[in-house]
Amino acid sequence: MEPMLEIRDLHVQVEGKEILKGVNLVLPVGQVHAIMGPNGSGKSTLAAVIAGREEYEVTRGDILYRGKSLLELEPEERAREGIFLAFQYPVEIPGVTNMYFLRAAVNAIRKHRGLPELDALDFLQLVREKLSLLHMDESLLKRSINEGFSGGEKKRNEILQMAVLEPCLCIMDETDSGLDIDALRVVADGVNSLRAPDRSILVITHYQRLLNYIIPDQVHVLLDGRIVRSGSRELALELESRGYGWLEQEVAASKL
Amino acid sequence: MQGAMPESVETRAKMLEQWTTFWRNRFAHEPRSLQAQRREAQDAFAQLGYPLSKNEDWKYTKVHLIAETSWKLAPLAPAPAEPNWPAIRVLLVNGRFVGRVVHSPWHDKISIWNWQDAFQEQLDLLEQHWNRMARWRQHPFAALNTACFQDAVIIRVFPNQEIEAPIHILIHHDANSAEPQACFPRILVCLESGSKATLVETYTGGGRHCFTCGVVELLLERGAHLDYYKVQQEHEQTVHIVQAYARLAAEAALRTHIVSLGGGLVRNECDVSLVGQHGNCTLNGLYLARGRQHVDNHTEIDHVAPACTSYELYKGILTDHAHGVFHGKIYVHPGAQKTDAKQTNQALLLSDEAEVDSKPQLEIYADDVRCTHGATVGQLDNQQLFYLRTRGISMEQARSLLIYAFAEDIISRIQVDPVRFQLEDILLAEEGLPLESDLRKVHLP
Numbered sequence: 001m002e003p004m005l006e007i008r009d010l011h012v013q014v015e016g017k018e019i020l021k022g023v024n025l026v027l028p029v030g031q032v033h034a035i036m037g038p039n040g041s042g043k044s045t046l047a048a049v050i051a052g053r054e055e056y057e058v059t060r061g062d063i064l065y066r067g068k069s070l071l072e073l074e075p076e077e078r079a080r081e082g083i084f085l086a087f088q089y090p091v092e093i094p095g096v097t098n099m100y101f102l103r104a105a106v107n108a109i110r111k112h113r114g115l116p117e118l119d120a121l122d123f124l125q126l127v128r129e130k131l132s133l134l135h136m137d138e139s140l141l142k143r144s145i146n147e148g149f150s151g152g153e154k155k156r157n158e159i160l161q162m163a164v165l166e167p168c169l170c171i172m173d174e175t176d177s178g179l180d181i182d183a184l185r186v187v188a189d190g191v192n193s194l195r196a197p198d199r200s201i202l203v204i205t206h207y208q209r210l211l212n213y214i215i216p217d218q219v220h221v222l223l224d225g226r227i228v229r230s231g232s233r234e235l236a237l238e239l240e241s242r243g244y245g246w247l248e249q250e251v252a253a254s255k256l
Numbered sequence: 257m258q259g260a261m262p263e264s265v266e267t268r269a270k271m272l273e274q275w276t277t278f279w280r281n282r283f284a285h286e287p288r289s290l291q292a293q294r295r296e297a298q299d300a301f302a303q304l305g306y307p308l309s310k311n312e313d314w315k316y317t318k319v320h321l322i323a324e325t326s327w328k329l330a331p332l333a334p335a336p337a338e339p340n341w342p343a344i345r346v347l348l349v350n351g352r353f354v355g356r357v358v359h360s361p362w363h364d365k366i367s368i369w370n371w372q373d374a375f376q377e378q379l380d381l382l383e384q385h386w387n388r389m390a391r392w393r394q395h396p397f398a399a400l401n402t403a404c405f406q407d408a409v410i411i412r413v414f415p416n417q418e419i420e421a422p423i424h425i426l427i428h429h430d431a432n433s434a435e436p437q438a439c440f441p442r443i444l445v446c447l448e449s450g451s452k453a454t455l456v457e458t459y460t461g462g463g464r465h466c467f468t469c470g471v472v473e474l475l476l477e478r479g480a481h482l483d484y485y486k487v488q489q490e491h492e493q494t495v496h497i498v499q500a501y502a503r504l505a506a507e508a509a510l511r512t513h514i515v516s517l518g519g520g521l522v523r524n525e526c527d528v529s530l531v532g533q534h535g536n537c538t539l540n541g542l543y544l545a546r547g548r549q550h551v552d553n554h555t556e557i558d559h560v561a562p563a564c565t566s567y568e569l570y571k572g573i574l575t576d577h578a579h580g581v582f583h584g585k586i587y588v589h590p591g592a593q594k595t596d597a598k599q600t601n602q603a604l605l606l607s608d609e610a611e612v613d614s615k616p617q618l619e620i621y622a623d624d625v626r627c628t629h630g631a632t633v634g635q636l637d638n639q640q641l642f643y644l645r646t647r648g649i650s651m652e653q654a655r656s657l658l659i660y661a662f663a664e665d666i667i668s669r670i671q672v673d674p675v676r677f678q679l680e681d682i683l684l685a686e687e688g689l690p691l692e693s694d695l696r697k698v699h700l701p
Contacts, residue, residue: 051646079648091643095661095668099695104657105647107690112648120695144661161647 002067004029004169004200005050010061012042012049019045021225022061027169032201034211036236037222038244043204044088046222047173050202051085052078065169079105080112082168086158086175093145098157101145102127102164109165130163134190152183159190170194170201176210188213208236223251282406287375289383297392297402304396316581316613317523317552322495327438327467329406333430336460341674343424343456344368350430351439352407365417366453371408371442381412385446389473389501391527397497401471405442413480416450422672424456427470429490431463441470441498447480449505454483456675462494462518470498476508478532484512485675486524492549493520500525506532506561513670515679516543516551523552530557530564530592541570542666544686545578545610552581559592559625568599571666573659574610584629585617592622599629604636604662656687 005027012020019042027033037043049056050063052075063070070078093101106126107117118126131138134156146154155175162170172191176184191201191214203214211219211233219236221229223244228251229235239247283294306323307314330350338345346368347354353370367378375382392398409425427441447453455474462468468490476482482502490496496519502510514524528537543551557566572580582601603612616629636658644654663683670676677696684691 053642074651075642075645076648076650076654079646085646087643087646091639093640093643093658093661095664096657100692101644101647101657103695104649104653104690105644108648108650108653165647 001029003027003064004031004066005202006064006067007046008062008064010046010049010063011059012045013057013059014045014055018059019056019225020049023222023225023227025220025227027200027202029200030197031217032195032203032214034203034205034214034216034219034236035222035227036205036208036219036239039206041222042225043206043222044173047085047088047171047202047204050078050171051075051083076108079165079167080109084162084165084167084170086155086162086170086172088174088177090146090149090154090158092147092149094147096145097142098145099127099141102141102161105161106164127160127164130160133163133193134160135186136160151178152180155179155183155187156190159187163190163194168199170199172201172203174205175203176205176207184210185213208240211236221247223248287379290375290386293387294403297399300393301396301399301403304394304399307396313554313583316579316583316615317521317550319521321521322467322497325436325465325467327436328433329404330429330437330439330466331433333428333432336426336428336430338426339424339674343422344419345424345426346409348407348409348425348427348441348443350428350437351405351441353409362419362421365414366419366423367412367414368423369410371406371410374408374410378410378412381446382410385473385475386444387473389475389503389527389529390471390499391501392471395499397469398471398499401440401442401469401499404438404469405440405471408442408444411443411445411455413445413447413451413453415448415477418452419454422454422456422675424458427457427459427468429459429461429463429466429468429494431461431466431491434465436465436467438467438469441468441472443470443472444475445473445482446475447477447482447508449478449480451477452481454485454672456485456672457487459486459488459490459496459498459518462490462496464491464493466491466493467495468498472498472500474500474502474510476502476504476510478505479507480505481509482511483671484510485670485672486512486514487675487679488514488516488518488522488524490518491520492518492547494518495521497521497523498525499527502526502528502537504528504530504532504535504537504564507534508532509535510537512537512539512541513666514539514541514553515666516541516545516553517682519549519551521550523554525554525556527556528558528566529560530566531560533561533563535561535564537564537566539566539568539570540666540669542663543570543572543580544663544683545572545580546575548577548579550579550581552583554581554583556585556587557597559586559588559595559597562592562622563594564592565596566598568597568601569666570601571662572603572612573606573663574603574612575606577607577609579610580612581615582612582631583615583617586619586627586629588618588620588622588625588627590621593624595622595625595627597625597627601629601631602662603633604659605633606635606659653689656689660684660687660689
């Protein structure tokens with residue numbers, strides 16, 4: 001079976017500076033992979049470039065989603081094809097309610113899939129199910145997108161969108177950052193409930209803490225714009241106890 | 257005084273002559289004191305002339321076209337259809353009060369008169385308050401209105417009464433003649449001490465040769481509260497110049513929401529005098545301008561008494577070749593210590609040709625005050641656009657949503673539901689977005 005996501009020798013520049021220097025990665029259908037790395041290693045750039053951020057310039061390589069290159073697609077086309085990015089810093093949009101936004105998003109994606117658009121009642125029924133899954137209050141729907149939300153609420157709102165939009169490929173950019181242990185558990189439970197044989201998840205994180213709750217099939221380490229090591233879940237535990245320093249040294253030594 | 261161009265002097269002379277004749281015929285039955293005011297206003301207008309561009313207050317808004325046009329008084333016209341939302345409703349069509357006011361449940365709380373009834377029954381009230389707030393001696397258009405208005409709406413809310421239903425004045429300019437026509441809506445609202453009311457003015461109709469020249473006076477006695485809404489949706493080539501003057505006694509509170517969607521040349525003035533301690537005014541404004549629309553919001557807040565607050569937020573969305581102007585003057589008098597004034601003005605420019613001129617003007621003659629102002633002109637936010645697009649929303653719809661969101665900041669402050677819903681729907685439709693009406697029906701905690 002074709003992998004959900006295949007990244008081949010990906011080089012990416014931001015404002016003339018090379019951030020990703022040849023990333024290779026294969027994420028099979030139905031699996032959960034984690035990408036770990038220190039700050040500045042290029043984790044968030046990788047997430048954004050998969051989602052289609054225009055300021056990031058791909059200078060070499062390719063990103064294949066279900067065997068097809070993503071590079072020519074607009075961010076909204078990628079989303080409609082089933083790619084979802086949970087933001088590290090969800091954007092606040094005062095003046096648009098969550099409800100209005102979520103329905104616009106659901107209907108844009110349904111339309112693309114040839115399904116009829118949802119009316120207010122059907123939509124509300126769908127959202128209610130997902131809200132209870134994430135222990136979220138319905139009053140959130142009347143509030144503006146992320147405006148005045150706590151850090152935890154913002155992250156839960158990302159997972160709510162993910163649950164409502166039912167993507168095939170979820171990219172979670174440091175979803176654990178800024179969460180206390182209770183919020184982390186709720187978010188992780190939400191993500192776990194979305195694990196499915198036809199869905200793949202890429203969890204990007206600095207710490208292995210989240211991986212105690214979302215158990216990955218594989219862990220990759222991103223250092224200075226390259227995947228330098230891939231392994232099982234134990235790799236994450238090793239990074240937790242030893243930090244990234246030893247890996248950096250090993251990589252440096254292997255280059256000599 | 258202003259030097260005028262030769263043709264406008266001539267036009268002005270002709271126009272005044274025509275209106276003077278009209279005045280002799282029609283205004284002769286008015287009480288002497290009020291007739292005298294009309295005559296004075298005529299003289300004031302003859303002296304002041306139209307404000308041409310050398311006048312600082314009219315630097316960005318050119319009125320040559322008004323000066324060069326020979327306006328006739330708009331003729332009598334039939335009443336337009338009334339909206340179906342509940343209100344105490346008054347119709348002012350081409351400057352004339354139409355029909356009767358039906359407001360029996362409130363008759364012991366509020367009185368509403370047309371001009372003739374008011375000067376026959378309420379001369380005391382008029383002699384005390386009529387034309388006291390309008391600056392017709394300095395302002396040419398206020399002078400013109402005072403000289404020429406043919407009818408008026410006079411509203412009195414009795415002390416300590418709260419009028420729960422909104423009072424809706426539907427001001428319609430019926431364009432039924434091929435000749436350029438002007439109408440002169442005129443409104444006086446007196447909220448007596450401790451009373452509370454909501455006033456909605458809607459401006460509709462108009463056309464290519466229509467000039468709506470209005471004056472609104474709002475008097476808030478001690479502790480009175482007024483929510484004032486002005487929604488202007490006239491034909492996009494109408495000339496609309498309307499001054500609202502408010503005076504607030506101690507502990508009075510005024511909130512204004514001035515929304516401009518229509519009109520070709522639009523000037524909304526809002527002058528607030530805070531003459532008693534602990535007065536409080538909030539001025540919200542929103543305008544949408546496209547094509548060659550010109551929208552000028554001119555505000556002046558006079559902090560006369562100490563310990564008053566004024567909070568001002570105006571937002572504009574401009575596209576095509578539209579031109580926006582914001583002039584916000586805050587004048588803090590020597591005795592007005594503990595004044596707290598904040599002025600914010602934001603514009604969203606959606607085309608390279610659209611333009612906005614912003615002129616804050618703070619004059620502060622007291623030392624213990626807090627006055628701030630800020631103006632921003634910008635485009636849509638790329639982060640927000642990207643966020644929406646990663647959820648499958650098209651670039652076009654994402655832009656529309658953000659434009660809507662920018663306006664919603666003001667619209668969401670409107671507390672008269674039918675007015676807010678109507679404006680939201682107009683905006684959504686304008687931006688090609690799905691209407692919210694079905695989502696509104698869904699009950700949420």
